[in-house]
Amino acid sequence: MSAALVGIGATEFSKESGRSELRLAVEAVSAALAEAGLKPSDVDGLVSFTMDSNAEIAVARELGVPELTFFSRINYGGGAACATVQHAAMAVETGIAEVVVCYRAFNERSGHRFGQFSSAAATNPTSSGVDNSWSYPMGLGTPASTVAMVARRYMHEFGATSEDFGRVAVTMRDHAATNPKAWFHRRPITLEEHQASRWITEPLHLLDCCQESDGAVAIVVTSLARARDLAQPAAVIAGAAQGSSADQYVMTSYFRDEMSRLPEMGLVGRQLWRQAGFGPDEIDVAVLYDHFTPYVLIQLEELGFCGRGEAKEFIADGRIGLTGTLPLNPHGGQLGEAYIHGMNGIAEAVRQIRGNSVNQVRGVENVVVTAGTGVPTSGLVLTRDR
Amino acid sequence: MTAPKGISAVAREMAAQGECTPRVARDPVNEAMINNWTEALGDDNPAYPAVAPPAMVQVWTMRGLHPNPDDDPLGRMSEVLDAEGYTSVVATNSEQTYHRHLKPGERVAVTSRLEEVVGPKQTALGEGWFVTTRSIWRVGDEPVAEMMFRILKFRPKPVARAAVTPMVSKDTEFFWVGTKIGELRIQKCAACGALRHPPGPMCPRCNALDPTFIVSGGLGEVYSYVVHHHPQVPGKRTPFVIALVELEEGVRMLGELLDVDPEQVKIGMPVRVRFVPSGEFTLPAWEVR
Incomplete structure (x- = not known):
């Protein structure tokens, strides 16, 4: 692809923003444009999640964007994150739009909390509502419980333990501890604290679950040619992919032959490596969607960083720490920094490519980013401009 | 959980402590703030801004966006009640008495004491406790205004939630x-x-x-x-x-x-x-x- 990420913007990450979601959206978009050296009048495309409550026209109106030639929404919760950039890049590559901003803004902690049991999700008169009728009435209707069901099977098949999941949480909180923007700045945890944290849905402890956050992130995408004239070094899109697999459900793909996998992420990975022309060995930093720790392990396997069932050994020796061979989520991820539906991870990938993250990994050339897991998902490979 | 007796005991102890540490106004009484206030409220009384509207008294000692921790008894008592599950709040009474006008340049300080905590009471909102505090604003040692403030801290009534029933289609x-x-x-x-x-x-x-x-x-x-x-x-x-x-x-x-x-x-x-x-x-x- 010849499109690039040229601006990132965000609000503070909090538990109660005290502002409307629309205001959060326009603050983040505005910051991203300013950083890129662009004006609202340069924007001709906007992309967000179907779950976002802020219409593209409302965002455009507030910013004074005069004309939009491209506006689109991606479905399936956090699985949309990297796909917003992919759709923006496709619009740029086809000439449909020139400057596209991807945004996600919510008061997810002080407003509608995703971690609660949503009776509404089970009563939608849609195919998704009917899908949910096989789980919600039985009491399985929170994100944590749907992941716990897969995690239990994964533990059974490969001998992974709660401590293995805990090592992911501890690493994320270590990284957040030195990130002043992170909610858990200066608040690392130990494995013992992970183990002692209360059960949410066994086998998941509280500290296996990401935070709930208020905040917004925006990402500006334009052509590589234009990117080279802008204020920031370009993060070039080397791969951008979406994936949905056989017998796909949202969070409850329990009816496939192999339940303890994320084949849709495998599908995203295969596309990314093919597009980028290299594989996991060339990746310097991984930003993997970490709403729940078990899916971080399964993603490492699906993306080919290690074999099936081997993730627990792969992460055991500090490999995913800042000084490891595959630093994972240097910003602290959604477990440590904030839960902005994966968009804050894309922003961190851009900083790592630019070389200006607070937890900068040395000599970063290539970063892989993934979006929400357990749902149809997406991914990106970003590289330095060379 | 503390028994209800426990809440009363904590309240008595807190009330016996009397006035908390005074919180001194960030800025002296000033014309700029008086003008903003009277303009916002549409009060064109010509006495202002030579003196401040008495109802502004709370303005001078607001905590600001990033308050320092303090020993204000209302905050401390609210924490006790929060911990007991009385997590919701509604203000029920606020009675202010003004002893004299404040003039630009004067700097006030406010101090509060817990007057009483009464409960548990069954209210339309749910079971709760009425918390009454009395605040005094002073310039130096001279009291200039007082306020009786009462809130109801209550346990929100559980919303009856029926089990989720399945969404049925012709296919299912x-x-x-x-x-x-x-x-x-x-x-x-x-x-x-x-x-x-x-x-x-x-x-x-x-x-x-x-x-x-x-x-x-x-x-x-x-x-x-x-x-x-x-x-x-x-x-x-x-x-x-x-x-x-x-x-x-x-x-x-x-x-x-x-x-x-x-x-x-x-x-x-x-x-x-x-x-x-x-x-x-x-x-x-x-x-x-």
């Missing part, structure tokens, strides 16, 4: 009709014979639009399971076990695993179906066999 109706008459029905493609759960209109294997069903023997094994603790789920008492069961016919199905010690559940455990009425529906659930 047969299943729910079945559970109602004690049949666990599995969709079967009339063309190729493939069994399938959850059901749908088209056979993914042969694309036939001719679904029928068989009645399962209702026997299977736990394929995976969870023990749900948090958050609360409508119609369920936590903790409870949800099992994904692989039926002998080869399809998987979710249901609550009933009457079981969560510690004893294992993958591979043999179970059988049990039908549980829930509102106008009957849900499939499991019991250990």
